[in-house]
Amino acid sequence: MGRDRGIEVEGLVREFRKGPRAVDGIDIRVEPGEIYGFLGPNGAGKSTTVLMLTTLLPPTGGRATVAGYDVVKEGPKVRASIGAALQEAALDPFLTGREHMTLQAALHGLARKERKSRGDELLERVGLEEAADRRVRGYSGGMKRRLDLALSLVHRPEILFLDEPTTGLDPQSRSALWSEVARLARDEGVTVFLTTQYLEEADVLADRVGIIDRGKIAAEGTPEELKAEIGRPSVEATPASPEERGRVTEVLSRFGEEITGAPGAVAVRIDHGAGDLADVVRALDAEGLRVTNLRIEEPTLDDVFLEKTGRSLEGAGDGESGMEESQ
Numbered sequence: 001m002g003r004d005r006g007i008e009v010e011g012l013v014r015e016f017r018k019g020p021r022a023v024d025g026i027d028i029r030v031e032p033g034e035i036y037g038f039l040g041p042n043g044a045g046k047s048t049t050v051l052m053l054t055t056l057l058p059p060t061g062g063r064a065t066v067a068g069y070d071v072v073k074e075g076p077k078v079r080a081s082i083g084a085a086l087q088e089a090a091l092d093p094f095l096t097g098r099e100h101m102t103l104q105a106a107l108h109g110l111a112r113k114e115r116k117s118r119g120d121e122l123l124e125r126v127g128l129e130e131a132a133d134r135r136v137r138g139y140s141g142g143m144k145r146r147l148d149l150a151l152s153l154v155h156r157p158e159i160l161f162l163d164e165p166t167t168g169l170d171p172q173s174r175s176a177l178w179s180e181v182a183r184l185a186r187d188e189g190v191t192v193f194l195t196t197q198y199l200e201e202a203d204v205l206a207d208r209v210g211i212i213d214r215g216k217i218a219a220e221g222t223p224e225e226l227k228a229e230i231g232r233p234s235v236e237a238t239p240a241s242p243e244e245r246g247r248v249t250e251v252l253s254r255f256g257e258e259i260t261g262a263p264g265a266v267a268v269r270i271d272h273g274a275g276d277l278a279d280v281v282r283a284l285d286a287e288g289l290r291v292t293n294l295r296i297e298e299p300t301l302d303d304v305f306l307e308k309t310g311r312s313l314e315g316a317g318d319g320e321s322g323m324e325e326s327q
């Protein structure tokens with residue numbers, strides 16, 4: 001089996017009888033080995049999409065193939081090709097981490113010899129070797145997420161689904177999980193479909209991002225493309241001595257039009273193709289100008305979301321009761 005099949009979604013719909021069209025005709029293509037970030041506020045339709053792609057919920061319209069198999073007609077083949085760490089981790093509080101691994105390995109039909117070695121290898125990789133013989137009851141949220149990730153990898157899936165893998169984690173556990181997911185894609189060619197409410201997560205981790213809002217894809221592209229669509233970065237520099245302000249302004253103006261910056265600072269919005277921060281540094285250097293606080297401000301994915309939906313993603317889902325109000 002080659003790792004060359006990815007995910008293809010066409011016009012996928014899920015309608016709930018008493019609810020909204022949770023997923024309202026989406027098209028997605030995830031290339032093999034790619035990390036696809038599915039970004040959206042609470043209730044946007046992310047989990048419903050993942051449930052359909054992992055064969056746990058039938059679509060009410062459209063079609064999807066995962067690893068080349070149809071999610072409706074070839075469920076068992078899809079399930080054999082994927083690993084999933086979903087929001088409700090099905091962990092048994094009375095089993096240890098290692099016992100979970102062995103059980104999962106047995107469920108996936110690994111040979112007895114291999115069960116232990118595979119389990120140990122994965123526990124080590126997610127940093128749980130020391131806690132391996134403790135019951136899950138005493139694990140922190142982050143440890144449970146990491147165990148869940150290890151469990152989803154036992155059978156060497158070619159596609160990994162992660163539904164909000166870092167929600168509620170502290171920054172350290174979050175970045176440890178990011179590293180492992182990035183490593184899986186980079187070193188093992190695993191295709192990753194990851195949902196998140198965190199802009200930063202999509203930005204750092206995803207090769208491409210789809211923004212979903214009210215069941216529809218509002219925007220798609222690499223984080224850079226999406227941000228570039230919205231606006232150009234700005235550069236801000238504070239002259240080391242105030243009398244050089246005029247000359248610093250002159251140099252920065254070569255890169256774009258001047259905008260308002262922080263007090264004492266000079267700022268410009270960089271023209272398309274005018275260069276980047278390194279070019280600005282070189283130009284200042286060539287003039288013998290010294291600056292403090294030289295920084296570049298990129299447009300954020302939140303700016304993208306705001307532009308596409310008229311609302312800010314940060315906290316966009318908060319305070320919404322969820323279903324009925326969207327028609």
Ligand SMILES: Nc1ncnc2c1ncn2[C@@H]1O[C@H](COP(=O)(O)OP(=O)(O)OP(=O)(O)O)[C@@H](O)[C@H]1O
Pocket residue numbers: 016017018019020021022040041042043044045046047048049197322323
């Ligand atoms: N079983 C269900 N019956 C009725 N409505 C549902 C059901 N499951 C989900 N919904 C509704 O479908 C919409 C999308 O929900 P979904 O859980 O897919 O969103 P989400 O983007 O994953 O949000 P979250 O970040 O909260 O997980 C919501 O309005 C939700 O209330």
